[in-house]
Amino acid sequence: MFDLRRLRVLRAVHHHGTVTGAAEALHLTPSAVSQQIRQLARDLGVTLLEPEGRRVRLTSGAHVLLDHADALSTRWEQAVADLAHHADGETGPLRMAGYPTGVATLLAPAAARLRGSHPGMRVAVFEAEAGECFDMLLADSADLAVVVPDPTVASPEDSRFEQRVLLEEPHDLLVPAGHPLAERERVPLAETAREDWITPGGSCSHYRVIQVACAAAGFTPRIAHWATDWIGATALVGYGMGIALVPRLLPIATEHPVVRVALDGRSVPMRSILACVRSGSAQHPTVVRGLESLAEVAAKASVAGPAAAAAPEKAVAPDPVALRPDGDRRARPVPAAEG
Known part of the structure; x- marks a missing residue:
């Protein structure tokens, strides 16, 4: 018999490629990971890891075991779920x-x-x-x-x-208040081709969303500023430094006057x-x-x-970019009386 937890450790080593990476992911020390793998190897009577420079390589026996690992783990999770139906699920x-x-x-x-x-x-x-x-x-x-x-x-x-x-989440434009696009209900992305853009770094998945969406709309965005944090990006937009693309569910609560505008057409980016x-x-x-x-x-x-x-169930918070009674959609600080 062997411990399924040790199998989980082997899967982590395979996924991360190193004992150190697996240890970080599992919140263990590298020595503890190595010990778990050695014990699993002893339980099964096979060699599971071989050194390969500064990394480790899974043996053919380890790959055979991993071929069964997902099925074993799935069956174990199903057993735990079935047992839980006979226990008090209200307090788990x-x-x-x-x-x-x-x-x-x-x-x-x-x-x-x-x-x-x-x-x-x-x-x-x-x-x-x-x-x-x-x-x-x-x-x-x-x-x-x-x-x-x-x-x-x-x-x-x-x-x-x-x-x-x-859910499938669309993206919206974020533009400064007073911008010509701020008065529009919907805007085709192609109309932003001449705008300065504010984007995150190139390694960020959101950056790839912007590149793909703009390419589909027929242009390459002219990036003027880089901001990974949404607070910084919103501030740059509010000061008129450019426009940004933001996920629909992103809460925009800022003292800077910005307007969220829905995109129109076939090139609306979704995630x-x-x-x-x-x-x-x-x-x-x-x-x-x-x-x-x-x-x-x-x-x-x-x-x-x-x-x-x-918002909580019994108290819906005001949307900082929702329409005000006078039709102004600028994000603004919420006075204390409204909080």
Whole structure:
């Protein structure tokens, strides 16, 4: 017999390519990872790792074992889920991870819903980028993750995970108040060809979204400023330094006068927001409730926009870029009386 946790360690070494990378992902020391692999090798009577320069290489026996690893892990998750139906699912823990905007607009309201409907559940939310989210799932330090798909981290066909689309999120233009486009309800992206753009760094997935969308609209964006943080990008837009492309659910709360304008036409950039769990765990009672709560929040967000998605159930926060009674759509500070 062997310990499935050691199999998880081997999978992490295979995924990250080094013992050190696996140790960081699993929150273990490199020596602990090496010890787990050596013990797994002793349990099975095969050599699993061989040195290859400063890295390690999986042996043919290790690859044979990994061919079965996903099926073994899936069956184990299914067994745990089946057993949980015979226990008290009202009090079980649910650990949810997600990227920053996903926490603000999806996970936080979903956690609030669960606290109201199942007060005995112990819900914890972690903010993490996509790679960390998948590592947390594999390390069993998270049960559910909300991510923007990144094929460099996990492909849609990755058998270690079950991935489902929560919503398809369009992108909007962010322009300075007073800009000619600010008075328009919808704007074809091609009309921004002569504008200065504010974008994140080239290694960011959002940068690739901008490049692909502008190429589809027939132009290359003229990048004037670089800002990875949304606060900095919004400030640059507010000071009239250029325009930006922002996800629809991104909350814009700033003292700088900016206007969110919907895009029109076939080149409207979209991104999928995914809910991910370990393969085989989707029927666990607490995971089911988490997925249901997220689906409810996502449905509300896709219809009502970021303010409704991010607000608590009994107190809908004012949308800083929503239409004011006088038709002014500028983002503005919310006075204390409105808070």
